[in-house]
Amino acid sequence: MGSTSTKIKLRTSDQKVFEVEKAVAVQSQTIKYIYENGCPDSVIHVHSVSGDILSKILDYCKKHVNSAAGKEDISPEELYEWDANFVKVDQNTLFDLILAANCLKIESLLDLTCQTVANMIKGKRPEEIRTTFNIKNDYTIEAEEAVRRENKWAFDMLGGVGTMVIEELADDTMSKCVTNTKSRVCVIAANQIVMMRSISKLANKKSIDVYKQPQNPTTPRIKESVKQRNVGTGFIELFFHFKCKM
Amino acid sequence: MQRPRFELPEALVMEILSKLPVKSLTRFNCVCKYWCSSFQTPHFISNNYQNNLENNNLNLLLSRCDGNTFQRYFSQLSNEKYQNYIVKQNIHLPFFRNDLPSVYGACHGLLCLLDPLKDKAAIWNPSTREFKILPPSSIQRPPYFSPFEETYLTLDDVSFNDAALGFDSKTDDYKVIRFVTLTFVNTEEQYPHPHFMYQVELYSLRSNSWQEIPCPDYKPTETPLGNNYVDGICYWKTGTGAYLDFRGLILSFDMGNEKFSILPIPEFVGSFPEYHVDLLVFNGSLGAIVYPRERIDTSFDLWVTNEGVWTKQFNIKSISGVVHPLGFGKNGDLFLRDTNDEVLLFDASTQELKELQINTYLDHFRFDISLHAYLESLVHINGIQEIEKHVIRQPARDASNE
Numbered sequence: 001m002g003s004t005s006t007k008i009k010l011r012t013s014d015q016k017v018f019e020v021e022k023a024v025a026v027q028s029q030t031i032k033y034i035y036e037n038g039c040p041d042s043v044i045h046v047h048s049v050s051g052d053i054l055s056k057i058l059d060y061c062k063k064h065v066n067s068a069a070g071k072e073d074i075s076p077e078e079l080y081e082w083d084a085n086f087v088k089v090d091q092n093t094l095f096d097l098i099l100a101a102n103c104l105k106i107e108s109l110l111d112l113t114c115q116t117v118a119n120m121i122k123g124k125r126p127e128e129i130r131t132t133f134n135i136k137n138d139y140t141i142e143a144e145e146a147v148r149r150e151n152k153w154a155f156d157m158l159g160g161v162g163t164m165v166i167e168e169l170a171d172d173t174m175s176k177c178v179t180n181t182k183s184r185v186c187v188i189a190a191n192q193i194v195m196m197r198s199i200s201k202l203a204n205k206k207s208i209d210v211y212k213q214p215q216n217p218t219t220p221r222i223k224e225s226v227k228q229r230n231v232g233t234g235f236i237e238l239f240f241h242f243k244c245k246m
Numbered sequence: 247m248q249r250p251r252f253e254l255p256e257a258l259v260m261e262i263l264s265k266l267p268v269k270s271l272t273r274f275n276c277v278c279k280y281w282c283s284s285f286q287t288p289h290f291i292s293n294n295y296q297n298n299l300e301n302n303n304l305n306l307l308l309s310r311c312d313g314n315t316f317q318r319y320f321s322q323l324s325n326e327k328y329q330n331y332i333v334k335q336n337i338h339l340p341f342f343r344n345d346l347p348s349v350y351g352a353c354h355g356l357l358c359l360l361d362p363l364k365d366k367a368a369i370w371n372p373s374t375r376e377f378k379i380l381p382p383s384s385i386q387r388p389p390y391f392s393p394f395e396e397t398y399l400t401l402d403d404v405s406f407n408d409a410a411l412g413f414d415s416k417t418d419d420y421k422v423i424r425f426v427t428l429t430f431v432n433t434e435e436q437y438p439h440p441h442f443m444y445q446v447e448l449y450s451l452r453s454n455s456w457q458e459i460p461c462p463d464y465k466p467t468e469t470p471l472g473n474n475y476v477d478g479i480c481y482w483k484t485g486t487g488a489y490l491d492f493r494g495l496i497l498s499f500d501m502g503n504e505k506f507s508i509l510p511i512p513e514f515v516g517s518f519p520e521y522h523v524d525l526l527v528f529n530g531s532l533g534a535i536v537y538p539r540e541r542i543d544t545s546f547d548l549w550v551t552n553e554g555v556w557t558k559q560f561n562i563k564s565i566s567g568v569v570h571p572l573g574f575g576k577n578g579d580l581f582l583r584d585t586n587d588e589v590l591l592f593d594a595s596t597q598e599l600k601e602l603q604i605n606t607y608l609d610h611f612r613f614d615i616s617l618h619a620y621l622e623s624l625v626h627i628n629g630i631q632e633i634e635k636h637v638i639r640q641p642a643r644d645a646s647n648e
Contacts, residue, residue, distance in 0.1 A: 095254055102258055110261070118265035126277045134253045138279050147276040150631065153375060154272035 008035060009043040016051030017043065020058055023069075027061040029105035049100045053093070057100055060086060060109055087116040091132075260284060264293040267303070268373040268622050288418075291624045295354060298622045304576050305372065306331070307357075308589065309349050309616045313608040318346045320618075321604065321642075322372075325576065331591065331602050333642040341368060341379070341636035349616065350422075351411040353475045355623025358411035358422050365404070367422065368636075369411065369451065369629065373622045377636050378629030380422065383447050383456035390430040390443055399430035399441055408466035410480030412501035420627065421501055422449040423459075423480060425466060448504065451627060462506035464497050470525035471535070472573035472618055478502055481532055483525050485518075492518050496525065496532075515549050515556050526573060533559070535571045544568060546580070562592060565599055572617040587612035 006022040008031070025044075026032035034044050046054060063086075066072040067079050074082070087094065094113060101109040121129060130137055139147065148155065254262075263271065263281070271294070275282040284290055297303075306323040320337040324330075339347065342361055351357040360367045367380040390399045409424035426445040431438035444465055449456045466482030474481050484497040494516075496509040516523040516536035524535045533550035546562040562580065568590065572581040578594035588607070591600045606612055632639070 095252070098254060098258055098262075114258070114262045115265050117262045121262075122266050122270040124270075126274060129274055129277050133259055135278050135281075137277070139276065144276050147282065151272045151275055153632075154269050 010054065011043045011045050012049055012051045012054050013047050014051050016054070018051075018054060018058060020062075021065075024058060024061045024065050027065060027106055028057075029107075031104060046104065048103050050096070053096045053100050056086075056089075056093075056097065057104065057106070057109065061106065064108065083112055087113060260290065261293075264290060265297050266294075268294075268624055271624065272374065285624065286626065291626070295621065295623050295625070298355070302576055303622045304619050305622065306575055307337070307349075307372070307618045307620070308333075308604065309618060310606060310612075311346065311610040311614065313610045316610050317344070318342060323575075323604075330600070331575070331604075333604060335639050335641045337372075338638040338640070339636070340634070340638060341377075342366065346611075346614075348407075348409065348469070349618050350409050350469070350473075351475065352473055352618065352620035353411045353413050353420065354625050355621045356411060356420065356625055356627060357618065357620060358409065360406055360409050360422075360424060362406050365406070367406075367424075367449075369420065369422070369627050370637075371623060371625060371627055371629075372620060374624060374626075375632045375637075376627055376629040377632050378451075378627040379636075380449055381454060381456070383449075385445065385447055385456055385458045387428055387445070388443065390428070390441060392430075392432065392441065395432050397432065397434075400433045401428060402431045402438075402440070403427075403429040405429075408469050408482050410469075410474050410482070410499065412475040412480050412499075413478065414501045415478060416502050417452065420451040423447070423499055423501075424449075425461075454628070459504060462497065462508075464495065464508060466497055470527070471571065472616070473527045474525070475501075476527045476530060476532055479532075481525060483523070484508070494518055494523055509551075509554070512556055516547075522570075524571060528559070528574060537571070546571060565592065568599075572615065573619065575617075575619065581617050583613075583615060587615070589615065 007019050008022050008025040010018045010020065010025065010031070012018070022035070026035065031044055031046070038044070049057070063072070063079070063082060067074045087097075089097070094117060098110065098113045098117070101113055121132060124132070129135070137144070263274070263285075266274070271285055275285065303325075305325065307320040308323060309318065309320055311318055318339060320339075321333045322335045322337060324332050324334045339359065342359065345361045345363055345366070347359040347361050347366075349357055349359060355371060355373055357370045357372065358367065359370060365382045369378045369380065370376070387401055387404065390401070391397075392399050405427045406424050407427060409422060411420065411422050413420055424447050426447055428443040428445065430441040430443065444461050446459050446461045447456045448459050464484040464486065466484055468483040470481060470483065478501050480499045480501065482497045484495050486493050486495060494511045496511060498507045498509060499505070500507070511523055511534070515534065519539060521536050521538055524537075526533060526535060528548060528550055531550045531552055533548060536547045536549060537544045545564045548559045548561075549556050550559050551557075565582070567584045568582045569585055569587075570583045572583055572589065574580055575591070580592040580594070582590045582592060582599075584590050586607075587609075589602050589604045591602055592598075593600055606615060609615070
């Protein structure tokens with residue numbers, strides 16, 4: 001009787017107060033527990049969540065409650081789309097959402113946000129992962145090489161194996177580098193496949209052709225747009241186990 | 247990605263990582279020692295598997311026979327529907343060389359490959375690429391005394407025909423059960439006729455050894471489509487009676503208490519000989535695809551059984567030119583074999599029959615094609631990483647590696 005229009009007050013870590021419908025708020029198992037076991041009239045403190053984050057979370061809860069209750073005419077596919085847009089935020093916000101979903105015990109949101117991060121990192125190299133999670137590499141060089149060798153197949157990205165010397169590109173453009181058995185070199189920089197013409201021309205290379213990443217990265221001969229890009233002039237040596245097919 | 251403003255607590259990092267595909271986790275073994283050891287813990291392996299189960303991260307293998315070499319190999323089909331299930335890679339098994347191994351499973355993402363003619367078997371995790379060769383059984387073959395001929399007969403052949411791979415949750419052990427057919431003959435006879443005897447062998451991964459268990463009264467007559475293990479129990483088709491008295495039955499084996507049972511198949515599901523009743527596992531339950539024999543223009547009923555109660559899940563109206571179902575892929579799509587022995591797909595969402603570009607016309611034994619689905623899994627089996635002597639993977643010409 002009017003329980004769906006009961007409001008609950010939530011105070012965040014930065015002293016913002018939100019008044020929300022009970023049905024929305026109790027999507028959080030933590031809030032539900034406090035509400036059912038504490039004083040239903042006073043304000044519930046959500047200490048570890050900021051106003052901005054809680055606001056977003058309440059949007060999520062509201063959307064899901066309304067969709068489940070049939071208050072909003074939204075198909076499962078549309079809800080899925082809405083969720084996908086919901087998590088299109090910067091990394092820090094995403095991490096904040098994960099922490100908050102965990103502390104507020106909102107399982108579906110925790111699943112969604114964790115899966116989003118998982119999808120973002122699944123294609124990354126170990127070095128990039130260490131940066132993302134602030135992890136210190138405690139392997140010795142030999143030990144790490146051994147682990148890489150044991151799991152060689154998981155590092156196969158395109159075709160062709162080896163070490164090579166290439167021109168150093170600017171930090172944020174250089175991601176991966178592969179060689180193949182022929183004299184062509186394929187460099188992947190910032191999700192674009194950058195194909196160089198031949199190794200013999202490397203030393204003097206001032207510009208390289210850029211190929212837009214095709215659907216099928218093993219056939220870089222698919223060109224969508226070709227641009228010239230200037231590169232730096234230093235040399236770097238890279239060790240990667242990639243396979244390259246060209 | 248950038249350096250974060252703060253660090254996520256370890257439990258949440260592990261929560262994120264448990265949602266990664268096995269290939270990524272294998273690569274991330276070298277991020278740090280702690281991650282490498284965490285990925286091996288039963289807790290993490292179980293969380294990761296649970297995640298794969300919930301998201302139905304199914305991989306499909308088509309078991310076929312090469313038309314030139316007559317060797318068994320697998321075509322791994324793409325998971326993406328929009329790619330029309332094209333072949334991503336072909337997996338050859340030099341370990342089995344000239345024999346045609348049967349495939350059993352999957353159980354927790356593991357498959358069992360069993361040679362029907364030799365005592366040669368392996369458990370395989372195709373996701374982690376771990377391959378475990380099982381030891382030979384060294385179980386004594388009993389002597390066979392023929393009272394009629396008043397002599398002991400000679401053991402002429404040993405074959406391993408029906409098997410299953412399953413999990414015993416009580417002992418946290420993976421087990422393989424296989425039926426052994428012993429053929430005895432009287433070598434003194436000019437045209438010796440065979441006498442058969444049966445044994446049942448059970449392998450335990452924990453003990454890495456085989457033991458003999460009592461043989462049930464009914465022997466399997468056929469193995470279900472795809473997977474024949476679900477929820478701690480393995481299943482085969484069996485039967486009783488002869489000719490018009492024949493009744494199809496289900497033989498089950500409980501991996502936990504290691505006991506056999508018989509389950510009836512109700513007449514209303516499909517009676518012999520009018521209908522084929524092909525057992526399979528569907529959405530976590532034992533079920534059957536029932537379709538009429540002797541008709542090209544067939545409709546398929548999917549039945550599922552739970553605790554003895556059989557319910558019809560759905561019906562696929564008549565599809566002409568289809569001979570046999572091969573099994574289900576993702577989202578209820580049904581793979582079928584047609585009169586030309588080509589592989590077709592019945593798309594559950596559009597209710598349309600689609601041709602797949604799998605090109606089986608060059609294969610040998612095309613009637614013997616089978617489909618096996620396994621979930622991504624990190625489960626360890628005390629094996630070794632795939633080596634060329636045992637498993638060779640070849641990307642298909644147009645496929646990409648993700």
